[in-house]
Amino acid sequence: MDEPTILLGRLGMQALPFYSWVALCGALVTVGCGLGFLALVTWLGRWRDLWSGWLTSLDHKRIGIMYVILALIMLIRGFVDAIMMRLQQALSYSSEGYLPPEHFEQIFSSHGTIMIFFMAMPFVTGLMNFVVPLQIGARDVAFPAVNAISFWLTAAGAGLMLISLVIGKFSTAGWTGYPPYSEVRFTPGVGVDYWIWSIMISGVGTTLTGINFIVTILRKRAPGMTLMRMPMFVWTTLCASILIVFAFPALTVSTAMLALDRTLGLHFFTIDSGGNAMNYMNLFWIWGHPEVYILILPAFGIFSEVVATFSSKRLYGYTSLVYATAVIALLSFTVWLHHFFTMGASANVNAIFGIATMIIAVPTGVKVFDWMFTMYRGRIRFEPPMAFTVGFMCLFVIGGMTGVLLAIPPINYSTHNTTFLVAHFHNMVIPGALFGYVAGYMYWFPKAFGFRLDRTWGLRAFWFWAVGFTLAFMPLYVTGLLGMPRRMSSYANPAWHPWLILAFLGACLIFLGIVSLGMQLWVSIRDRARLTDATGDPWDGRTLEWSTSSPPPAWNFDTVPLVAERDTFHAAKQAAQPMPHQPADSFDMPKNSVSGILIGLGGFWVGFGAIWYIWWLAAAGLGLIAATMIGRSFAEHTEMRVTPGETGDVT
Amino acid sequence: MLQAFGLMLALVLVVIAATLFFAWRYRATGKALHQPDWDRSLAVEIVTWGIPALIIAILGTMVWNKTHALDPYKPLPGAPPLVVQAIALDWKWLFIYPEQGIATVNEVALPVGRPVTFRLTSEVAMNSFMIPALGGQIYAMAGMETRLNLRADTPGRSEGRNMQFSGGGFAAQTFAALALPEQEFDDWVTKARSTGTALNAASFAKLSKPSVADPVRYYGTVPVDFFAKRIAAHGGMSHHSGNEAGH
Incomplete structure (x- = not known):
């Protein structure tokens, strides 16, 4: 590689993806979609609306929707990676397949990174953003400007992720980026740096989100909403936010140390000069295991909301569910070592971490029983969110069982690093987390836009996802038990081949599931007149978000609701009374702010500059961030007075 | 289990x-009791x-x-274990038999019925050593020594491999694991000793260059404490070879 230059660092013509037609196609599609979007907005003449209605908005609902849009875009990108991997392994029995090994390695690395950091995290954060203030009867989150900064830092990370497909190559070190392989000696290019900076920058945004939601939930609840009257989704968001605040710094630190090793030649995790890669693995998983629960606890909250609403029944075992959630959150910090039982720790250490892991199965099992007993003597309506919930309950318990098996160290010695492990964690995060997010998306969509999503396409999506998941991942349990390591670009064992073809067919069904989600959105927008919900309460809901209009006003509630019990809104409907509320008043709402998008842009410059050694750009990014923060702290009149009901609504 | x-x-x-x-x-369309x-x-x-x-x-x-x-560090019952030192390289395995004074590449032989203690380290990224037919896996890390105790009970040939992704040649990073009856094992050692070249700094440097699907190779002589010195080269310390005391 040429010596870095001041102006362009190590960036040069060789960074363009002319090395492989597959990569070139990916780059062209990425650039084409980006340019197409810009052209569309220009053609429609909607730049002003986009800027003031969305990009600079501090409305938690708008920010939430932008998070979900980001997540859905990245879901498509992450899925393209997934089906390319499945195709490669279906073809590469005793042959190279259609992808050279290095390209395959980039794909498995970007698939995991995208799905965890830029699909699941934005999806869950978006739902938290949209729903939590509405569910607690608040008019906004505690720190609206910080909320926008969180979003734009996440978007900056996602932007780095996407641009890695066009300029340079992505990491080959997997989504966990284990050193010493991820050190410059083994991976000298920009790939690992793309990985580090995209997750570090978005991770800072996530940490801010965690702080924001803890404060929002603890300080902004409507009068009368005690902790034990909060909806389950609020409880699970609170626990996930606490996990974020304690866990994400470990990720930020471990990736920052790796960046110091790579960029400044330090030796935290290198194989010489006193480095020790085991420290990275401990730090990474001290974040990584709680991260699983950051993703899945809010999904549990969504399932709890959905199962009660569509069973037309109070949530069974609320108190148990709250305690189970809190216990899971606490225990999630005590099990990180089960990710590397094979590192050579003593039997005492491995046994203790194995048992701690199994104990988590107890509160998790309790939750499944509580959802079951919520259905018991209910009156169940099979709308798509409920279908995803029932599907989750049936599939998730299988993943729970294989998780307990993996937690037995003597079994783990043989199944670790195999596709059995891959099947297990997909069994947790697809039915466990993603089905929950999709259920939440379909459940709260009418609240966001005033019309429901089409039921038929929703149910089709469910069946394709549920059957596709089963077909794609059950074979990987088998190949894992047959000894197939994960991350194989090619293999010579004939016993694995038929199973990998089945898994590819499963991925094709999941593709149809994604197509169905797209069709559902398209059909619903087209037929929005038929699907309109004028009541604000399309599902006969139980919690506060259904008591306001759909879509809600920017300030959520014209009058602040008064809460007297857990399902106050449902109780009011039963008694045929209006929702009790405080007297009408005037209040302040945040004005738009450019600080979020500017700090996101600065973060992107810092990342891109640090990846390519374009140090003036990184410095300019830091300068932009600092200037924005200073400017924002001097800004007066960041809020406007609102009196609902008056002419124009805003005075 | x-x-x-x-x-x-x-x-x-x-x-x-x-x-x-x-x-x-x-279901909502059914007639079952509803207790909301x-x-x-x-x-x-x-x-x-x-x-x-x-x-x-x-x-x-x-x-x-x-x-x-089933602790992989726990020596297995029976005769005193045969020590085999394994070094992960890009993308192959070097096996050293300190008792026999030989070394091999991508082929390891175990005498049937006699416990074997593998001592593992790596020259490169983290690897995970496994012979699926005989037992579980343990990581091999540069500057560190890990251990795995195995025993082959029946003669036969199986495949061992690195289970931890470590770069481009990972998929093909396998080795032959031969479980040989006592006499055949001794013949195998003799063959390695007689046909092999010397393992020394020069031949090791050549061997260390990244390569994929290397053929089986034998070294007839190995310097004393070669394994410990490779660990020390990466800043670590080896438990003294041949001695099962520590843990």
Whole structure:
């Protein structure tokens, strides 16, 4: 590689993806979609609306929707990676397949990174953003400007992720980026740096989100909403936010140390000069295991909301569910070592971490029983969110069982690093987390836009996802038990081949599931007149978000609701009374702010500059961030007075 | 461990069956009893916390016992173990037999019935050493020594490999594991000693260059403490070879 230059660092013509037609196609599609979007907005003449209605908005609902849009875009990108991997392994029995090994390695690395950091995290954060203030009867989150900064830092990370497909190559070190392989000696290019900076920058945004939601939930609840009257989704968001605040710094630190090793030649995790890669693995998983629960606890909250609403029944075992959630959150910090039982720790250490892991199965099992007993003597309506919930309950318990098996160290010695492990964690995060997010998306969509999503396409999506998941991942349990390591670009064992073809067919069904989600959105927008919900309460809901209009006003509630019990809104409907509320008043709402998008842009410059050694750009990014923060702290009149009901609504 | 699996599988099947049954039985179009305010029951709570807790208590006890019984660091009963030192390279394995004074690449032989203690390290990224037919895997890391005790009970040939992704040649990073009866093992050692070249700084430097699917190779002589010195070269310390005391 040429010596870095001041102006362009190590960036040069060789960074363009002319090395492989597959990569070139990916780059062209990425650039084409980006340019197409810009052209569309220009053609429609909607730049002003986009800027003031969305990009600079501090409305938690708008920010939430932008998070979900980001997540859905990245879901498509992450899925393209997934089906390319499945195709490669279906073809590469005793042959190279259609992808050279290095390209395959980039794909498995970007698939995991995208799905965890830029699909699941934005999806869950978006739902938290949209729903939590509405569910607690608040008019906004505690720190609206910080909320926008969180979003734009996440978007900056996602932007780095996407641009890695066009300029340079992505990491080959997997989504966990284990050193010493991820050190410059083994991976000298920009790939690992793309990985580090995209997750570090978005991770800072996530940490801010965690702080924001803890404060929002603890300080902004409507009068009368005690902790034990909060909806389950609020409880699970609170626990996930606490996990974020304690866990994400470990990720930020471990990736920052790796960046110091790579960029400044330090030796935290290198194989010489006193480095020790085991420290990275401990730090990474001290974040990584709680991260699983950051993703899945809010999904549990969504399932709890959905199962009660569509069973037309109070949530069974609320108190148990709250305690189970809190216990899971606490225990999630005590099990990180089960990710590397094979590192050579003593039997005492491995046994203790194995048992701690199994104990988590107890509160998790309790939750499944509580959802079951919520259905018991209910009156169940099979709308798509409920279908995803029932599907989750049936599939998730299988993943729970294989998780307990993996937690037995003597079994783990043989199944670790195999596709059995891959099947297990997909069994947790697809039915466990993603089905929950999709259920939440379909459940709260009418609240966001005033019309429901089409039921038929929703149910089709469910069946394709549920059957596709089963077909794609059950074979990987088998190949894992047959000894197939994960991350194989090619293999010579004939016993694995038929199973990998089945898994590819499963991925094709999941593709149809994604197509169905797209069709559902398209059909619903087209037929929005038929699907309109004028009541604000399309599902006969139980919690506060259904008591306001759909879509809600920017300030959520014209009058602040008064809460007297857990399902106050449902109780009011039963008694045929209006929702009790405080007297009408005037209040302040945040004005738009450019600080979020500017700090996101600065973060992107810092990342891109640090990846390519374009140090003036990184410095300019830091300068932009600092200037924005200073400017924002001097800004007066960041809020406007609102009196609902008056002419124009805003005075 | 099979009972443990059976126990869990039974519970999982009950949960799936009950979920599907409830979903059908209490469908909105059905006629089943509707109790919209029923949301707690002490009896149900005791069962829903109790059954998982009981299963996990049973499993937990089993985990404690089995993890100690099957600890890969624990020497296996029988004759004093044969020591084999394994060094992970890009993308192949170097095996050193300090007692026999030989070394091999991508082929390891084990005398049937005699316990073997593998001492593992890496010259490169982290690897994970496994011979699936004989037992589990343990990581091999530069500057560090890990251990794995195995024993082959029947003669035969199987494949061992690196299980931890370590770069471009990972997929093909396999080696032959030969379980040989005593006499054939001795013949194999003799063959390695007579046909092999010398393992020294120069030949090791050549061997260390990244390569994929290397042919089997033998070294007839190995410098004393070669393995310990490779660990020291990466800043670590080896437990002294041949001595099973520490842990």
